[in-house]
Amino acid sequence: MKTFSLDEAQSLLPILESLLRRAIDAKASASLVEAELQMLSQNIFLSGGMLVDVAAVAHKRMSQRTSVQQAQDAIQEIDSIGVQVKDLDIGLLDFPCQVEGRVVLLCWKMGEESITHWHSPEEGFAGRKLIDERIARSKRAN
Numbered sequence: 001m002k003t004f005s006l007d008e009a010q011s012l013l014p015i016l017e018s019l020l021r022r023a024i025d026a027k028a029s030a031s032l033v034e035a036e037l038q039m040l041s042q043n044i045f046l047s048g049g050m051l052v053d054v055a056a057v058a059h060k061r062m063s064q065r066t067s068v069q070q071a072q073d074a075i076q077e078i079d080s081i082g083v084q085v086k087d088l089d090i091g092l093l094d095f096p097c098q099v100e101g102r103v104v105l106l107c108w109k110m111g112e113e114s115i116t117h118w119h120s121p122e123e124g125f126a127g128r129k130l131i132d133e134r135i136a137r138s139k140r141a142n
């Protein structure tokens with residue numbers, strides 16, 4: 001598992017925020033198309049059938065698949081850096097950090113200017129604590 005110092009994690013935020021925005025936007029686009037397809041399906045059912053522009057529906061399905069793939073690609077790129085996407089809907093990322101022989105998670109949420117919190121792997125987001133001196137002076141272990 002790759003670990004990061006606070007400074008290293010902080011320096012990655014612009015890149016990660018861009019990737020995260022790409023994933024969030026692609027997910028929203030896929031969800032919008034899914035809602036349109038669901039509405040079309042419901043209209044067909046309620047009307048007892050209707051003529052459907054098959055090419056337009058196929059185009060929408062392809063658009064949805066493309067958006068899903070774009071979201072997956074962005075998440076995979078974040079993961080390949082060694083950062084964990086914890087919640088795509090709120091833009092929550094965790095950075096493993098070695099502190100005094102154990103791994104903690106530096107925690108950042110979209111909209112925050114910098115990484116100011118951490119938590120243990122067991123505590124999760126609800127257990128976030130402000131970064132203290134011991135976390136701030138941690139160095140990269142690998």
